[in-house]
Each structure stands twice: as structure tokens, then as C-alpha cells.
Amino acid sequence: MKRALLLVGLVAVGALSAQPAWAASTTQVVQGQILRLVSVADWDAAGSLLPGEPVQWDVAVSADAPDPGTVTIGVSATGDAELVVDATLCMQPWAASGCPGGETVLRSDWSLPRDGAEVVLTRMADTETAHVRLSIALAAGDEGGRTDVLVHATGAGESATIGGGGGLATTGVSPVVYGIFAGGAVLLVGGMLLVATRRRRSRDVGDES
Template structure:
């Protein structure tokens, strides 16, 4: 009985946990003649963006230029889903614990314009690599209607421009925050109630046999 209850409770917890716990990031490489972008994000999670469950997007920007120069990095967005962005850069590749040498915050809680206009972000020498991290949140003050917004990262330098976009856009469709946990909590209560009923029946059966 205890083993069966434990198995059911584990299943309930698995159902209740946000899908982001099983994130499966994909890597996309945009290679120009000189500029190179390496994009890593979980676009499956981005397709059902929920309040309180941000999506993380890492982009490495580098160049192989014949002459010294500058690479400019910018962001743009189009769509009807209001987003808030935290944008940081790291001098090294990001790790699971963050930026090894300490990150530089460029934007915090930034409501990115959705008019398609490129907003300058930062610039680097073309001999360096910029490791940009976007943490994208659904703006809770933007209403609850469904929609999507496409965010693009642009790099320009040595007479070339390349960009990478959010795959299919970041959509607001999905259950509101707390619904998965509410479902899980409800299921847990049902399981617990059923367990109590079974235990009482077993006790009643044992007492009846003892009376005999």
C-alpha cells in the first residue's frame, strides 16, 4: 500500500512540475562571411511562455575579420506579446552557475519595443567573442490575451550584417501560472483521500476478523 502510494505521489509531482524542468535547448549557428552567431535556447518552452517562467536565450557573437574593427550588437522585436528582458554579457562562455568572471548587466526588466526597430545593445572588438544572455519574461502587466512576439539579435561589422530570431516567436499561449501546481495539488488531495479510505477499510476488516 505504501509503495503504491509513493509511486502515485511521484507521478503527481511529475505532472505538476513546469515543462521547463525538462528543457531541451537547441543550438543554431548563423555563419556569414565574417560574422558568426551561435544561438542556444529551449524554443519548445518559448512557444508557451507563462508568467513567472522566463526563457533563457544565449547567443555567442564572434567575427573572423581581416582587419581590426568593431562588431555592433542590437535587438529588435515584432509582435503582440509584451515581453520583459534581462540582458547580460559575459567574457567567457556561460556555465550552469552563470558567468565565470562575472557578468555585465545591459538591461534589467526592459520592456522591449515591438516595432521592429533595432535597439543598440553593445559593441565589441572583432577580436573578441560576446556571450550574450537574454532572460525573457512575459510582462504580467500586458494583459492575458494570447499572442506571440519574435525577438531578433543583430550583429553588424566589417560591412556585414547577420541576425538570429526566436524560432517561431515567444508565445503567451498556455495555462496561467499556478494552474499546473493547482492541478497537482488537487490530484495529491484525491490520492491522499483515496489512501485514507483504503486504510480505514483495511483497519475495519482487521477489527472484524479480530472480533471473530
């Protein structure tokens, strides 16, 4: 049976059991001026998905907004592997036995769209913390492939996305700004090379004299 590579923020995620032992779990944090996203999963166990062997991915979303408002939480995906998702919400931290206050089912046996568009899962007051749990598996009969998945949060004029394993994790910055930073890095490296060349030439001239 072919396996599918599930990438979360361009990093492969592992197939966890329904009751995973979080021995190798990794935590990633995206902290903006207002929004905070905390992702927990066992990325090292990643690599492939099979029908009936889901990846469990927990993302906690909170905000520190100056004025009352709401935060929208969604998910997006792109790729060629068909994924089936169960999404549940807990307004308290997850316990080993589940959600202490009772979980809310957001999606069940959902075929995750792979067009890159964000699909809203839930909204909350910005004074709350949402603990979203995604259980992601390869659809039965799928030929496998690769799919990238991101969790989004938007509120109080800020947006953030998070993936896993040190992959794509951004918060509220225009792509133009990222381009400027990238250009600055190139200019900085070029400047360092120029300085090194000038120093080498000066040393060569000194040796000749």
C-alpha cells in the same frame, strides 16, 4: 490567465526556469564570411509565456575580420505581447554557476520595444566573443498575443540576424537577392514541369504510331 506566444525568428520559444536543464536544448548557427552567431535554447519546451516564467536564450557572437574593428550587437521585436527582458553579457562561455569572469548587465526589467527597430545592446572588438544571455518574460497584466524577437550583429561590412528553432536566420544578403533566388526556384520548378510535359507528349505520340 492568458498566455503569450513568443516567437523568435517566427518560431515559438519555450518557457525555461531561471536555472534550466539544457536536456532538450537546440543549437542554431548563422555563419557569414565574417560574423558567426550561435543560438542555444530549449525551443521544444516553448509555446507560452507567463509573468515570472522567463525564456532563457543564449547567443554567442564572434567575428573573423581581416582588419581590427568593432561588432555591434542588438535586438529587435515586433508583435502585440508586451515582453520584459533582462540582458547580460559574458566575455567567456557561460558556466553552470554563471559568468566565470563576472557578467555585465546590459538591460534590466526592460520593456522591449516592438516597433521592429534594432536597439543596440553592446559593442565589442571583433577579436572577442560576446556571450549574450536574454531572459524574456511576459509583462505582468499583459493580455497575451504574439511577439517576434531577433538578435542582430553588425561589423566589418556584414550584418546578421538569428532567431530560433530553424526560423528566420539570415546573414548580410540583400532582400533583392533573396527575391532573385525565390524567382529562380519558381523558374526551376516550371522548367521541370515543362520537361515532364514534353516527355509525356513524346511518349504519347510514340504510342499512337
